[in-house]
Amino acid sequence: MSHNRFLLLMRTIRFDDINSRSERSKYDNIAPTRELFESFIAKCRANYQVGENVTIDEMLESFRERCKFRMYIANKPVKYGIKVYALCDSKNFYTSILEIYPGKQPNGAHKYDNTASAVGKRLSQDTLNTGRTITADNYFTSIPLADEMTLRKNNREIPPFFLDIKQRPKPSSIFGFHKSKVLVSYVQNKKNKKNVLMISTLHNDDQIDPTTRTNAKPEIITFL
Structure with a gap:
């Protein structure tokens, strides 16, 4: 595939219904990618069971285009981007669950608590009480969140x-x-x-x- 062909496909490919996007965006900051993103995570969770040790962490995915929840974090290698939380298998680094930080959501079904404690509980919902060990860095400070953390x-x-x-x-x-x-x-x-x-x-x-x-x-x- 030529470079120009790839750019053409990138400009024209769509995974969202543009006719209803403006209405859905009133209640969800990530409405344009919500359905695709959640479908991808569902497949990740359904097709692999993580091992006995998992980790919870955050990362900044490089992104400089217009986006109301794009973040600037000075101490990150990539300073501008979209913050994503992840739960991964510690041994083979398989990503089981991802969650995009959407900023301050409008009132509606997708408005939820974005504190570290709440995020940790959502990411570990399938892992808690299964005998696994969850390790997290110092961003996640609540003791009940994990079996082991900094x-x-x-x-x-x-x-x-x-x-x-x-x-x-x-x-x-x-x-x-x-x-x-x-x-x-x-x-x-x-x-x-x-x-x-x-x-x-x-x-x-x-x-x-x-x-x-x-x-x-x-x-x-x-x-x-």
């Missing part, structure tokens, strides 16, 4: 002494236990002063991974 340091549920690393030996780990949850604060060495905080409901001890040798990393951190 916490933000300003989370008010973290005891202050887990955050003070000035007087601590390096490397060192502090563990906190509460019912079915374990919180760990890990500092690696004097040169790397980063405080790694993670909480897990999969683990129930303070084991150190022997393969990390002098770094003495907790198994909660090296699990995946």
Whole structure:
């Protein structure tokens, strides 16, 4: 196929009924691609069952055209684009569920909570209570969301002494236990002063991974 032929097809191909789009757009910011996108996700969910370890994360898909929910995020490699949340298999990176961040939706069937907690619950609806482990980064900070996740340091549920690393030996780990949850604060060495905080409901001890040798990393951190 020639380049010009490809561009012609791109200009003329349509997956949406233009006659009803303006009416649907009154209630849905992503009305032009809603049907196609949801059909694709349904096929992803129906044709593969994710393994025992999955991840939830966000990404910015490059896009600079006109779009009311296009975002600018300065610290991303691609600074302009559309934010997409995803749940993927940790082993083979298969994408099971995607959700587009649509900005502030008009009142209607597609207006829903876009907080990190709510997004995490929607993405993990097929995974929770199935014995799988869900790992997420520090954007998703709610403890009930996943079996294992990284916490933000300003989370008010973290005891202050887990955050003070000035007087601590390096490397060192502090563990906190509460019912079915374990919180760990890990500092690696004097040169790397980063405080790694993670909480897990999969683990129930303070084991150190022997393969990390002098770094003495907790198994909660090296699990995946």
